[in-house]
Structure formats: structure tokens, C-alpha cells
Amino acid sequence: MELTAVLIIPPFASALSLSPFGRHLAAPITFVSAISLFLLALSVAATVAQTGHIEALHGTLACDGLGALVLMLVALVATTAALFSWGYIRIRSLEEGPRKEQRYYGLYNLFVASLVAVPILANVALMWVAVELTTLFSAFLVAFENTPAALEAAWKYVMLTTLGAVLALLGFLMLYWGTRIAGSETFTWVSLVDAAPHVPPALLWPAFLLILVGFGTKVGLVPMHTWLPDAHSQAPASICALLSGVETMTVLYVILRLFPVVGGAPALDARPWFVGFGLLSVAVASLLLVYARDFKRMFAFSTVEHMGIILVAAGLGGTEAHLAAAYQMTGHAIAKSFCFFAAGVIATRFRTQQIESVRGLLLAAPASALALAAGAFAIAGAPPFAIFVSEFLIFKAGIASGQYLVTGLLAFFVAIAFCAVMFHVNRMTFSQPPSDEPIPAAPLSCALAIAFAAIPLVLFGIYIPGPLRNLLRAAAAAMGG
Amino acid sequence: MMSAQFPILSALDALTGALFLLTAIGILATRQVLASLQLFIAQSLLLTLSAVLLGIALKSPHLFAVAAITICTKTVMIPWILRRTVSAEVYRTREIQRVLNIPSSLLIAAILIIIAHALMSPLVAAVKVPFAQINLPLGLAAMFLGTFTVVARREAVPQLLGLLALENGVFFAGVAIVPSLPVIAELAAAVDVPVVVLVIGLLTRQIRQVVGMTAVGLLASLREE
Numbered sequence: 001m002e003l004t005a006v007l008i009i010p011p012f013a014s015a016l017s018l019s020p021f022g023r024h025l026a027a028p029i030t031f032v033s034a035i036s037l038f039l040l041a042l043s044v045a046a047t048v049a050q051t052g053h054i055e056a057l058h059g060t061l062a063c064d065g066l067g068a069l070v071l072m073l074v075a076l077v078a079t080t081a082a083l084f085s086w087g088y089i090r091i092r093s094l095e096e097g098p099r100k101e102q103r104y105y106g107l108y109n110l111f112v113a114s115l116v117a118v119p120i121l122a123n124v125a126l127m128w129v130a131v132e133l134t135t136l137f138s139a140f141l142v143a144f145e146n147t148p149a150a151l152e153a154a155w156k157y158v159m160l161t162t163l164g165a166v167l168a169l170l171g172f173l174m175l176y177w178g179t180r181i182a183g184s185e186t187f188t189w190v191s192l193v194d195a196a197p198h199v200p201p202a203l204l205w206p207a208f209l210l211i212l213v214g215f216g217t218k219v220g221l222v223p224m225h226t227w228l229p230d231a232h233s234q235a236p237a238s239i240c241a242l243l244s245g246v247e248t249m250t251v252l253y254v255i256l257r258l259f260p261v262v263g264g265a266p267a268l269d270a271r272p273w274f275v276g277f278g279l280l281s282v283a284v285a286s287l288l289l290v291y292a293r294d295f296k297r298m299f300a301f302s303t304v305e306h307m308g309i310i311l312v313a314a315g316l317g318g319t320e321a322h323l324a325a326a327y328q329m330t331g332h333a334i335a336k337s338f339c340f341f342a343a344g345v346i347a348t349r350f351r352t353q354q355i356e357s358v359r360g361l362l363l364a365a366p367a368s369a370l371a372l373a374a375g376a377f378a379i380a381g382a383p384p385f386a387i388f389v390s391e392f393l394i395f396k397a398g399i400a401s402g403q404y405l406v407t408g409l410l411a412f413f414v415a416i417a418f419c420a421v422m423f424h425v426n427r428m429t430f431s432q433p434p435s436d437e438p439i440p441a442a443p444l445s446c447a448l449a450i451a452f453a454a455i456p457l458v459l460f461g462i463y464i465p466g467p468l469r470n471l472l473r474a475a476a477a478a479m480g481g
Numbered sequence: 482m483m484s485a486q487f488p489i490l491s492a493l494d495a496l497t498g499a500l501f502l503l504t505a506i507g508i509l510a511t512r513q514v515l516a517s518l519q520l521f522i523a524q525s526l527l528l529t530l531s532a533v534l535l536g537i538a539l540k541s542p543h544l545f546a547v548a549a550i551t552i553c554t555k556t557v558m559i560p561w562i563l564r565r566t567v568s569a570e571v572y573r574t575r576e577i578q579r580v581l582n583i584p585s586s587l588l589i590a591a592i593l594i595i596i597a598h599a600l601m602s603p604l605v606a607a608v609k610v611p612f613a614q615i616n617l618p619l620g621l622a623a624m625f626l627g628t629f630t631v632v633a634r635r636e637a638v639p640q641l642l643g644l645l646a647l648e649n650g651v652f653f654a655g656v657a658i659v660p661s662l663p664v665i666a667e668l669a670a671a672v673d674v675p676v677v678v679l680v681i682g683l684l685t686r687q688i689r690q691v692v693g694m695t696a697v698g699l700l701a702s703l704r705e706e
Contacts, residue, residue, distance in 0.1 A: 125662065129669040136680045143684065148692045152700040154684055155637070159697075162677055163631060163644060169670075170624065170651045177658040181608070202607035206600075230703040 002040045002047075003056040003063060003120050006071070009033050009040075010116065014109035023098050026105035027086040033109060034075070034082040037116070041075035044068055049470035052477075059122055062188070065474020067119035069326060070253045072471075073333040074119075074246045078112045080453045084341050085238040087443025088348065092145070092236060104144060111137040111242065118250045122188045128165070128172050131215070131254065134247055135161045142235040142243075153234035156227040164217025164224065171210030175261075178203050189257055196264030208262050211255065212273060218251045220304045221277050221311070222284040229288075232300035233353065237344020240296065244303040245337035249329055252307055256314055256325075260480030274315025275406055279413075281308030286413040289420035294353045295346070298424055299339045302379055305417050306332045306387075312410055313394045314479060318401055322476035324393035330472070331378075331386035334460065338453045339375035345442045345450070346372060346428075355424050360433030368442065369429050371450050376425040378457055380418040385461040486611055490538045494531055494612055498619040501527040501653060505626040506590055508646045509633065510583050514571050517642050518560065521649075524623075525555035528649050532656045535612055541660040543667070550671040551652070558675045559645070563638070566682030570638045570695055580633050580698065590626055597622035612657045620654025623647070635698030637685040641678065648674060 013033030017026040047054050048068035055062040063071060085108065093100040114137055117130035135158060143154035176187050178199035184191045196204065213224065220228035232244050262270035285305035292298035306328070313325035346361070346368050347353050361369040378385035391414060398407030464472075504524035511517050529548045536544030563571050581589070601618040627650055630643025655662075689695050 126669060129673055132673055132677075136676050139680050139684060143687065146687070146691060148700070149702050151684070151688045151691055152697075152703055155688065155697050155700065156703075158681060158684065159631065159640060159644065162681075163628065163647065166644070166648050166651055167624070167628075169648075170620075170654060173651070173655045173659050173662075176662065177608075180659070180661070200607050202604050206604060234703070 001056060002044050003054065003061040006037060006040050006044070006075075006116050006120065007061065007113070009037055010109045010113035014106050014113070017105035017109060018102055022102045022105065026098075026102050027082075027089070030105045030109055031079075031082045031086065034079040034112070037112070038072075038075040038079045041068075041072045041116075045072045045471055046467055048474060049467045052474050055122070059188075061120045062122040062190075063120050064478045065471055065476070066253060066256065066326070066478035069329065069471055069475045070119040070246075070250055071116055073330060074112070074115045074250065076456070077241055077245045077333055077337045078115070080337060080341070080449045081238040081241045082108070083452065084241070084344070084446050084449035085236075087445035088238055088344060089236065091348070091443060104141065107137055107141050108239075111141060111239075113137075115242070115246060115250055119253060122190075124172060124187050124189060124192065125176065127254065128169060131218070131251055132162070132165045134250070135165065135218070138235075138239065138243065138247070141239045142231050144236050144239070145234065147234075150234040153227075153230035157231040160224070160227045161218045164214040166214070167217075168211045168214030171207040171214060174203055174207035174210070175199075178207065189261075192261050193264055196261045197266065199265065201265055201267045204262065204265050205268055208258055208268075208270060209273075211258060212277070215251050215255055216277060219248050219255065219307050220281075221307060222281040222304065225281070225284075225304050228304060229297045229300040232303065233294055233296040237296075237340050237347065240299075240344070241337035241340040244300060244340060245333045248303055248307055249310075249333060252310060252329075255311070256479055259314055260478075263480050271315045271317055274311050278308040278311030278313075278315060279406065279409055281305065282312065282410060282413045282417070283308075286417035286420065289417050290423075292420070292424060293355055295355050295358070295424065295428065296340070296343050296353050298355070298421065299336065299343060299379070302339075302417065302421065303332075303336060305414075306336070306379075309391065309394065309410070309414065312406065313397070316394070316398050316401060316403060316406065318397060319476055320400065321394060321397035322479040323472055324390050324397055325479065326472045326475040327393065328387065328390035329475075330460065330468075331390050334453070334456045335375060335378035335385065335387060338371075338450065338457050339379050341446065341450050341453060342368065342371035342375045345446050348446075349439050349442060355428060358428045359431050361429045364433040365439055367447070371454075372425060373429055374454070374457070376421050378461075380421040381414065382418070383461070385457065387461075389461060487538045490534050491612065491615065494534045495615050497527050497531045497534065498615050498653070501531070501649075502594070502619050502622055502626075505623040505646050505650065506587070508642055509590055509626050509630045510586055512583075514636070514638050517639055518563065518571055521642050521645055522556050522560065524646060524649050525551055528555075528653055528656075531616065531653060535616075535656050535660065538611065539660050543661050544656055546667055547652070547656060550667060554671050554675050555645075555649075559678050562675060562678050562682055566679070567638055567685050567689075567695075569689075570636070570685065579635060586629075586633055589629060593625040593629060594622040597625050610658065616657035617654050620650045620652075620657075623650030623653060626650075635696045637681075637688065637695040637697045640697065641681050641685075644681075645674070645678070 045068045114133035121127045179195040182195035182198035184195045217224035288301045381387040507520040532548040605614045627647025
């Protein structure tokens with residue numbers, strides 16, 4: 001029941017935003033829709049935390065621990081980003097008028113609809129279509145500013161991620177062929193895991209690689225990451241929060257789903273590929289972070305880094321590492337969306353995204369400075385935030401399972417990334433402001449969105465509620481360990 | 482071998498596949514945008530033909546549905562959408578912007594086709610399915626050529642046609658290995674392709690309005706210093 005409503009509400013809100021009602025009410029409609037989506041997602045998550053599984057419409061929609069976790073995080077960020085959009089998009093579309101605003105909310109709700117569809121659609125082929133739709137619905141949101149740079153970013157985003165998705169499609173067709181050979185009638189994640197031991201490895205292996213490389217493009221894994229810093233720095237901040245915080249993670253979720261599938265085939269081992277791609281992404285992203293000039297771009301590189309960390313954690317194997325990976329996903333979604341809200345406010349108030357051009361933030365704009373510093377500490381992995389705990393758990397799991405080299409390299413590059421983010425944010429926050437000119441205030445809705453987003457940011461590092469703990473366990477179990 | 486089972490249909494399918502690959506090479510190497518589009522339409526017709534041949538051989542109504550959907554979307558809807566969104570790019574410009582010259586492109590294409598055959602031979606040997614030994618290597622080769630087209634072209638519409646050729650390659654391989662995909666998935670995939678073309682077409686139009694050109698390969702304001 002809840003799952004059906006989750007799929008229906010956002011398209012409905014989209015239609016309403018584009019209708020004449022939306023002329024003045026598109027923002028509140030979107031916000032109310034997002035809040036109801038979040039409440040439904042919480043109810044789904046609570047059910048799954050207790051029973052481990054939920055389904056609707058005769059099994060067309062289904063959700064286990066991992067799916068419920070992703071669904072909940074998408075709905076959470078969709079809510080805060082909708083609140084943030086309210087004031088932010090209004091001042092960004094003053095010249096073009098309400099039509100542009102309506103189009104934004106129409107696409108925003110469709111984008112959210114495609115994001116929530118990925119973790120709850122049971123049929124794997126339909127899930128592929130949902131992933132493809134996330135790109136198509138968000139393309140014009142990335143190009144929202146209509147500048148040459150934004151259009152360039154949107155072009156690279158659509159072209160490369162669609163190319164990746166089409167490569168992945170052949171992988172999924174091969175998986176379907178495999179389930180038919182194994183005698184299974186349906187094509188769901190559950191039937192795939194069951195069929196995996198009976199699928200010829202000569203078929204399963206190329207399918208896995210096609211999906212890893214194809215969808216890895218959309219996750220932003222190095223070396224297919226080149227579009228990501230462009231799209232995630234040129235889109236409006238509310239969209240960056242969704243792209244960086246949850247869209248990449250939603251596609252990573254699909255790749256993580258393959259882990260137990262490949263693990264079921266006795267002759268194959270996916271772990272070296274997970275660890276290899278993950279470590280490469282963390283290494284390259286940490287070095288790019290050092291040279292970042294644009295602070296939104298900096299947070300985009302940090303997303304590449306975090307996707308790599310989650311992939312390495314999954315590749316380490318074992319319950320502890322998978323639990324840490326699920327926790328890292330939670331921490332990333334919350335902290336990264338918060339960072340982009342702070343960055344969006346600063347970019348609007350100072351009219352620049354260059355790190356060099358923002359100086360003396362603490363004196364010029366104390367509240368924004370506090371938000372930026374808190375976000376940077378949280379995303380870089382400083383205590384007392386959630387990512388500190390999850391990264392610590394990943395290192396611990398790596399050492400406990402005797403994978404010293406991987407753990408050591410991961411810790412080394414994470415430390416570089418930490419120092420790089422701290423260095424840049426430190427330069428922006430402290431030092432003297434260049435002039436005494438008054439800076440325009442941030443819109444009220446942006447301040448409220450940051451305040452709301454700060455609650456889980458601060459809370460989940462020091463305290464994990466019981467149901468969330470159960471949900472993380474269920475998510476780790478769905479990853480196969 | 483399985484081909485002994487359907488001697489005439491196999492021979493026809495092999496001929497279709499050879500022509501399919503030729504159109505993929507044509508999309509990569511032709512100088513004119515309009516010729517590129519016409520080659521893509523020809524390629525889609527060959528994909529349809531292969532689906533029909535396999536549908537007859539395997540007695541699969543699903544493959545006839547794939548054939549019908551392919552005809553509707555790829556030979557009717559896509560050219561129509563392109564005409565509505567980017568007619569200037571398709572019907573008036575002569576494409577000269579490309580990263581590599583035609584002889585080197587063709588050389589790389591030949592290498593890619595050989596690699597595709599080498600990659601698919603263990604799979605074809607392991608899983609004996611009628612027609613897979615024709616459609617899988619040729620489909621993968623067309624995918625490689627489509628990807629290479631996206632890389633080698635600088636103009637927006639030829640890049641898009643490369644992407645569509647890649648997609649055709651996936652389905653050329655797909656008709657042999659999944660003769661019974663659920664109908665809803667077929668329909669969803671069918672809706673997906675025209676939407677891709679619509680989004681990319683509208684984006685191209687916006688790029689022309691704002692930037693003044695559609696040589697997207699030359700857009701390079703966003704990069705690491």
C-alpha cells in the first residue's frame with residue numbers, strides 16, 4: 001500500500017505543478033508531496049526493519065533492507081531539497097517568471113519519482129528503465145541556468161550516462177538470458193540471486209562487467225567520472241544535493257545488488273573488481289580534491305571519493321564491512337546534500353563559486369560559515385559525524401579480515417581527501433574579508449532547509465535510533481553478508 | 482551446430498547481420514549528417530528484419546512485437562522528432578568536424594570488430610543457442626562502432642546517431658538471447674528511446690540558441706586547470 005503511494009504521489013505532484021494551480025503554488029505543492037513521500041518511506045522502512053521485506057501490487061513492487069534504506073534517503077533529501085528550492089529557485093528565475101519555475105518543479109517531481117522507483121521496482125528490466133529516466137528527467141534541471149557552461153555540463157551528463165546505461169542494458173539482457181537458462185520464470189533480484197549458481201559463468205561474468213562499467217559511469221567511478229564534476233557543479237544547488245547525495249547512490253545500489261548475484265556463482269569473485277574500481281576512484285578523487293578551485297566542484301569530487309569508499313567496503317566482504325557500507329551510504333546522503341545547501345547559499349550571496357574569491361566568511365556571513373564548516377567536517381569524516389564512525393568501521397573490518405594493503409591504501413587516500421577539504425574550507429572561512437560591503441541575506445527557505453538537514457547530520461554521528469540500526473543490518477544482509 | 486536446424490533462416494540472418502554491421506560502419510564514416518540519419522534508418526530496418534527472421538524460426542510472438550516497436554519508434558518517430566527539434570542540423574549542415582580522419586576511423590573500426598568477435602567466442606561456445614553465434618558478435622561489434630562514433634564526432638546530431646547505433650547493436654544481440662522479454666519491459670524500452678532523442682534534440686537546440694554552435698566536442702570550458 002505505502003509502496004504504491006510512493007510511486008503515485010510524485011508524478012501527481014508534477015502534473016499539479018504544471019497545471020494552472022502551479023503558477024503560484026508549485027513550490028508548496030512540491031514540498032507537501034515530498035513530506036508525504038518521506039513519511040511513507042519512513043513507514044516502509046519501519047516495516048522492513050521489523051520484517052525484512054515488504055511488497056505490493058502482487059509483487060510488482062518489493063523492497064528489502066537495502067532498497068528501503070535507499071528509498072528513505074532519497075525521500076529525505078527530496079524533502080530538504082524541495083524546501084531549499086522554494087526561495088532559491090524563485091530568486092534564480094526572477095527574470096524568466098513563473099513559467100520557468102513551474103517547469104522546474106514539474107521536472108523536479110518527475111526526477112524524484114524516477115529515483116524512488118529504482119529501489120522499489122521488483123522487475124530488473126523495469127528498474128533499468130527507471131535508472132535511464134533519472135538521467136532524462138534531470139537533464140534540463142542540470143541545464144536550468146541556461147548558461148553555456150550549464151549546457152555543456154548537461155550535454156556531457158546525458159551523453160555519457162546514457163551511453164553507460166545502454167552498455168548496462170546488454171548486461172541485463174544477458175542476466176535475463178541466464179535466469180531463463182537456470183529455469184526461472186521471473187526476472188527479479190530475488191530470482192537472480194537464486195538462479196546465479198546455475199547460470200554459466202561465461203555468461204554471468206561479461207554481464208557483470210558490462211553493468212559495472214555501464215552503471216559505474218553514472219555512479220562516477222574513475223575513469224568514467226569525467227562528466228560528474230561538471231554536472232554537479234553547474235546544476236542549481238538543490239539539484240546538486242539530489243544528484244550528488246542520492247542519484248549516484250541509487251545507481252550504486254544497483255551495482256551493490258550484483259554482489260550477492262556474482263557471489264552465488266562458485267567460479268567467480270567480484271570482490272577484486274569492487275576493491276579495484278573503488279580504490280582507484282578514492283585515489284584519483286583525493287588528488288583532484290587537492291587542486292579544486294571551485295567549491296561546488298570540490299564537493300562533487302568528494303562524491304566520487306565516497307562512492308569509491310562504499311564500493312571498497314562492499315568489496316572487503318563480511319557482515320561488518322557491509323554494515324559499515326550501509327552506514328556510509330546514510331552518512332553520505334545526509335552530509336553531501338547539506339554541503340550543497342551551504343555551498344548554494346554561499347554561491348548565491350557572494351555571486352561566485354571560486355574558492356579564491358570567498359574570504360573571511362566567518363566575519364562576513366557567520367551562519368553560512370558555520371554551515372559550510374559543519375558540512376565540510378561531516379563530509380571529510382571528522383568526529384563526531386556519522387562518516388567518521390562508518391569510515392572507522394570500514395578500516396576496522398578491513399584489518400580484522402587481514403586485508404592490510406587495501407585498508408592501508410584506503411586510509412591513506414581518505415586522509416589526503418580530509419586534509420584537502422579542510423584546507424580549502426579553512427581558507428574560505430577564516431582570514432580577513434576583502435571588503436566591508438553588505439552581503440545579501442539568504443532566502444528564509446534555504447536557512448530552514450539547512451536547519452532541518454542539520455538534525456540528522458548532527459544526530460546520526462552520536463546516536464543511531466534502534467529501528468535505523470535494524471534497517472542497516474537488513475541492508476547489510478541484502479548485500480550478502 | 483544449431484544453424485543446421487534452420488539452414489535458410491540462418492543464412493538470411495547472417496546476410497542481415499553483415500549488412501547491419503556495414504550500416505554501423507557507414508554511420509561512423511559518412512560525411513553528411515543526413516546520410517548518417519538515413520543509414521541509421523536502414524540499420525533499424527535490418528534490426529527489424531533480423532527480429533522477424535528469428536521470430537519465424539523460434540516461433541516467438543515477442544520478437545514480432547519487438548519488430549513492430551522498432552519500426553514505429555526508430556524509422557518513424559525518431560526522424561520526426563529530429564525534424565521537429567534540430568532540422569537545421571540534420572537537413573542543412575554538412576558535417577566536417579571530426580576528431581579523426583576517415584581512413585584512421587575505418588582502421589580502428591576493423592580492429593574493434595575483430596575484438597568483438599574475440600570477446601564473444603567463449604560465450605558463444607559455452608551457450609549453444611540458435612542464432613546467437615551470428616547475432617551476439619555482430620551486435621557487440623555494432624555497439625563498439627556506435628561508442629566509437631560518439632567519441633570520434635564533434636557535432637551533436639552525429640554523436641546522437643552514434644548513441645542510437647549503439648542501442649541498435651544491443652537489441653541486435655538481444656533478440657537472439659532474450660526471445661521472451663516481458664511485454665511491459667519491451668514497451669518501456671520502446672518509450673525510452675524516443676524520449677532520449679527528444680531530450681538530446683531539445684538540448685541541442687538550446688545549445689545552438691545560447692552558444693551559437695552545435696559542435697559539442699569543442700565545448701571545453703569545464704575542466705581541471
